[in-house]
Each structure stands twice: as structure tokens, then as C-alpha cells.
Amino acid sequence: MANYWFISPQYRQHGRLALFTFLLAFVVILLGAYTRLTDAGLSCPDWPHCYGYITAPHTNAQIQMATQNYPLAPVDVKKAWTEMTHRYFAGTEGILILILAFSILFARKAKDLKSAGIALGLIGLLFVQVMLGMLTVTEKLKPVIVLSHLLTGLSLLSLLWWAYLDLYLRNDRLFATQLPTRITPWIGAGFIIIALQITLGGWVSTHYAGLACVDFPYCNGQLLPAMLWDRLNTDLITIHMLHRLGAMVTGVYLGALGLYLATVKSFRVTGAVIITLVILQITLGILNIVWLRPVWVALIHQAVAILLLLTIITAWVKASLVKGNHHDSRIS
Structure with missing residues (x-):
């Protein structure tokens, strides 16, 4: 019988805390996206304060003082609160x-390598x-830093x-069926592909290249515009089209992986x-272009991309646990 590392009540509590922390992290990422989409990223010119205050300046005296201290950064109260709300949630996270x-x-x-790796990984990523x-x-808002911030x-x-999955998905009754051979590498490839596509989407977002092409399936009247591969950091059409091709x-x-897993x-x-998320994501991507990137569509587009990533991770963990359970059953 396998010696499962999560069976103590303490780990059940850790699982609930991990789930709540995960949900808050999801909210923080979407708040960051909203901050970026509404051009509120530099609404507070200093860090971790906002014009020297722990909240966004909102009284007449605070706004006047902020204007005097930061003459090159005009105060936009609404956007400053957007940025500070993101910071408050991120700090709690x-x-x-x-x-x-x-x-x-x-x-x-919690003395095994897996649990220690999770804990140290969380601390290290948080510091970064x-x-x-x-x-x-x-x-x-240097693009490479903003993108790195998103990916971290x-x-x-x-x-x-x-x-959380490793705490709660390992159940012998759920994985009694045989797993098709060599499915895990295909799921792993799906993870790499969706991760790269999210990176390309982040590159589009940080360069504000979402509206570099304003029609679909064409790009400003051309089915395949000239791609300037030596200007991947500056040419907005190239950045946009690379995301489309991805x-x-x-x-x-x-789509093919989803169809196979469904069998x-x-x-x-x-x-x-x-399959459902892929169809929804393609639809949102098209609407994002033809409707000229409304904030709510762009937010849902990013949220669905994250859900796709998490679903692939779920499949990957499940496949690993199925393989591990069958291996343990053969040993016992």
C-alpha cells in the first residue's frame, strides 16, 4: 500500500488553505489584467505606497500634496484605486x-521531498x-518585466x-481503470503549448498590440501581412500575428487532445x-479583435486561457496519479 503524504488531518487543512489561496491568486491575476487593460499600471508612481500614502489619494488635501510631490504624474483617483486594490489583494495573497x-x-x-519542494517553490516564486x-x-511598465510578473x-x-490536486485527487477508486500507454507525454506537450501561447498573449498585452490588426481573419486587409522577425520587440503587427498563429x-x-481524452x-x-474551453477561447479571441478589445471580453479571454492551463495541469496530475497507483498496486 502506498504511503500517501497527505493523509493526516493537518494536510486536509493544508488542502483547504491551498484551495482558498489558489482562488485568491486567480482573482489577483485578473485584477492585474484589469489594471493593465484600463491603463492603471502607473497610476501610483511609487511603490509600495501611492503618492506616499498607504491608500490612493482621495481627499482634496491628499490630491494637492500628491500633485506637488509628483508633478509629472497627474493624479487619477479612480485608476489609483484600481492599482491599490490590486496591491492590497496581492499583499493578502x-x-x-x-x-x-x-x-x-x-x-x-511533511518531511518528504515533494511537500518540501512545494513549500520552497511557493516561497521562492513569491519572493520573485x-x-x-x-x-x-x-x-x-517595461514589457519584459511586466510579462515576467504575469508568468511568475x-x-x-x-x-x-x-x-491542491495532489492532496485530493489521489483516490484508488477514481483510478481503477487502465490508462492508455504514453498518454502523459502528450498531456505534457499540451501544457508546454498552452504555456507558450499564454506567453505570446502576455507579449501582445504588454506591448498593447491587441489592436494592431482590427479585422479577422485578415490583418488590416491582408491575410498574412509581412512578419518582421528581427523586430519581435517593437513591431506590433508581428507580435499580434505571432499570437494568432500560435x-x-x-x-x-x-482540440485533438481533448477529443482523445474524452474517449x-x-x-x-x-x-x-x-474542447469547450478551446471553442470558447477561439470565439473570444475573434470577438476581441472585431469588437476592438472591450475590457470585459479581454478579461474573460485571459480567464479562459488560465482555465485551459489549469485543466491541462489537472489531466497531467491525474495521469501521473493513475500511473503511480497502478505501479504501487503491482508492488503490493
């Missing part, structure tokens, strides 16, 4: 991550994320979700979810 990580590290039965959050402001946040989210590859691969008994729901 950081505290919860530390509580979760140290509770795992100091739990009596805080530094990137500061640099995002001090470096004036997604890494934290993914690790929290993986930790979307085609991602849609085809994940596997213990993965039918996962496969159906992947």
Missing part, C-alpha cells in the same frame, strides 16, 4: 502563501513576484493548484472541458 508554505514545512509529517511587482512600477503569478497559481497551433493540438473513461469530463 502573499501572506496566505507564506502561511501555507511554512505550515507545510513545519508540519510533523514581489521583486517583479516593484520593478514593474520603478521601471515604468501564473506559476504560483499553477503550483497552488497542483498542490492560437491556430494551440487550438488544433488541444478515456476516467478522463471524459476533462476532455469535454478542454
